[in-house]
Amino acid sequence: MESFTDIYLNLSKKAGTARFAESGWGWKPASGGDTFTLDQSQIVMAQWSRAARGYEVKLLSRADGVVQLDGFKSEDFERVAKAFKIWYGIHLENKEHALRGWNWGKAEFGKAELTFNVANRPAFEVPYTEISNTNLAGKNEVAVDFSLPVDANDTGTNGHLGGARARGKKSGGAKDQLVEMRFYIPGVATKREKKEDGEDVTDGEDVEEQNAANLFYETLMEKAEIGEVAGDTFATFLDILHLTPRGRFDIDMYEKSFRLRGKTYDYKIQFEAVKKFMLLPKPDDVHTLITIGLDPPLRQGQTRYPFLVMQFKRDEEVNLDLNMKEELLESQYKDKLQGHYEAPIAHVVSEIFKGLTGKRITRPSRDFISHHEQSGVKCSVKANEGHLFCLDKAFMFVPKPATYISMDNVASVTMSRVGGAMAASRTFDITFHMKGGMAEHQFSNINREEQQPLESFFRAKGIKTKNEMADDSGAILAAALQDDDLASSDEEVANRGSADEDDESIDEDFQAESESDVAEEYDEDHQSSGSASDDEMADADSDAPAEEEMVERPKKKQKTAK
CATH class of the missing domain: 2.30.29 (PH-domain like)
Structure with missing residues (x-):
């Protein structure tokens, strides 16, 4: 047996002892705990290289993938290499890593890891x-x-x-x-x-x-x-609209995780990461929102999504048979899941999530009913429109940015009017002041009719509420009256202006004739149409004393008396 102390297994925080024997090797933490062992028949390859805590022995096993032992000293190489060669029949390869610092190279896919090579040397492995x-x-x-x-x-x-x-x-x-x-x-x-036999095609083939x-x-x-994902898919829902992150995803539900499959992005989320699950009826009487709180959040590039917001039509029903064996359904999910569902799709999705995750479904509080008899009120967060829902222990704004406000963290709520007098008379703002110096949350453009239901809900929950709208009601009324006076004077000016335009409308026909006369005067090839106006002009010309002008003019057609 070869024994080595101060060895770290798989980047563990605490060291332990590694022992190599003919039957295999094992690692035991120095502070006590479970021992990790690996049979010699499972070892496929071994590699020696520099690492964070000295030198590392990296093993490739058939069942466990890559296993790392870190903390060896340079003089331990001969002992470890001899043990691998005699007991396991494996050559311990000494690999030197690339130290040039280049960020360009070649990626190679191995059996258990992705290797990034620089100048034919591994820069890092994943x-x-x-x-x-x-x-x-x-x-x-x-x-x-x-x-x-x-x-x-x-x-x-x-x-x-x-x-x-x-x-x-x-x-x-x-x-x-x-x-x-x-x-x-x-x-x-x-x-x-x-x-078909698994071999790659030759260069001469397509x-x-x-x-x-x-x-x-x-x-x-x-x-x-x-x-x-390990295990079968219990249920699949196709083409589900997600408001956050935006897009349509297929949802595959497994025993311990669920998967979102989209055209560009593909996510696999463990049920352990689901911290909140809310079923929110949208105030449009058409859709239902399912909001899932995640910790750690879902990441898409540099953007983090702590909440998933799905939207379903209320009248859309689904007929689903759960893909689960009867034995498993009876033993693990009895009274949690049903073998067959025939109900609105939002209800089916929420029930299956509840059964698999064990999370309670949160719904809007029954203590709040808006002026329009809904569970949420329409409002805005900066330039983003959405709906604010009042829950029993929190407030939830969806869809973007999805904001969760726990009532335990709310110090006070202020209702105020922001903006011009006329705009403020129709809408108002709500500001949540948080405890412990947390950033406040402001929701604007709330319908004036929702003031009384919201204020009653705040007081019922024991939240300190300040209504600043009552203080400036006189000023708002005066400003509104002043705007009415200005509006009436503007109407008078507008009416007078329109009357003046009506007086001038009489000359429109005259202006058209004027344009026609100008055109005839400067048109050398113009021929008279013989209208009544031409006859009158002919009579007027007959009284003119200048005969030269009469000769130059074309002769007019004389009237014939009957």
Whole structure:
């Protein structure tokens, strides 16, 4: 047996002892706890390289993927290499990492990890088990999201939690955690199709060329098994409209997680991350909103979404048979789930979420009914319109930005008018002042008719309320009257102006004739149409004494007396 102390397993925060023997190897924490063991038949490959705490032995196992042992000294190499060669029949490869600091290189997909090589040396490796999601962030850009542990102290070293098999456990080893990495991949790449026997096609056969970023994305999805979830899909809902984040997603529900599948983005969310679940009837009497609070939030690039907001039509019903065996339904989900659902889709989705997550469904408070007999009031947060719902213990604004305000954190509420006199007479604003120096929340453009229901609800919940609208009612009334006087004087001016225009409208025909006369006067080839006005002009010309002018003018057609 070879024994080494002060060894860290999978970036664990506490050291332990690693022992190698002919049957396999094991690791036990120095402070006590569960032991992690690996049989020698499970070891596929071993690598020796520099690491954070000295030198590292990285193993590739058949069942657990990549397993890391960190903390060896440089003089331990010969002992470890000899143990692997004699007992396991495996050559311990000494790998040197690239230290040039370049951020461009070549990505290679191995059996258990993604390797980024610079000048034919690995710059870094990413185990597939640490990747939670990947998306096409652009035409030539791929975003890779890393798993976050539910418990920051759990690094997969506890046997009862699955050891190194648990996805995303290693990221809990440090205070600062890498959550996303982006690869820029230009150009096109060749995708080699596989034959029926699994072998790649030869160079002489047809190969498919496609965008290199797309090929990288598809390969990583397959290698990291992002699109696959352990277990069968219990229920699937297609083309569900999401207001936050905006888009349409298919929802696949599994035993311990659910998945959102969209055209561009694909998310897998553990039920452990669901902290709140709200069923909110939209005041339009047409739609119902389902709001899901997440911690940690959903990430899309640099944007974080702590809430998912889904919208369903109330009259849309679904007929669904749950894809679950009768034994499992009776043993684990008895009185929680039904084998068959035939009801409005919002009700079915909420019931299945409740049964799988065990979370309570929060609905609007029965103590609040708006002026229009609804559960929410229409308002705005800055330039974003939405609805504010009054719950039993909190307030919720949806859809964007989705804002949750717990009543325990509210110090006081102020009702006030903001803006011009006429605008303020129809709407008012609400400002929530928070305890402990937290940022206040302001909701504006609320209908004046909702003041009394909201104020009564605040007082019923024991929230200190200040109504500033009563103080300036006299000033608002005077301003409104003054605006009425100005409006009436403006109307008089407008009426007088329109009357003047009516007086001048008599000359419109005359103006048209004037334009016609001017055209005839300056048109040399103009021929008279023989109208009555021409006859009158002919009579007037006959009295003129100048005969020269009469000769120059064309002769007029004489009238014939009957």
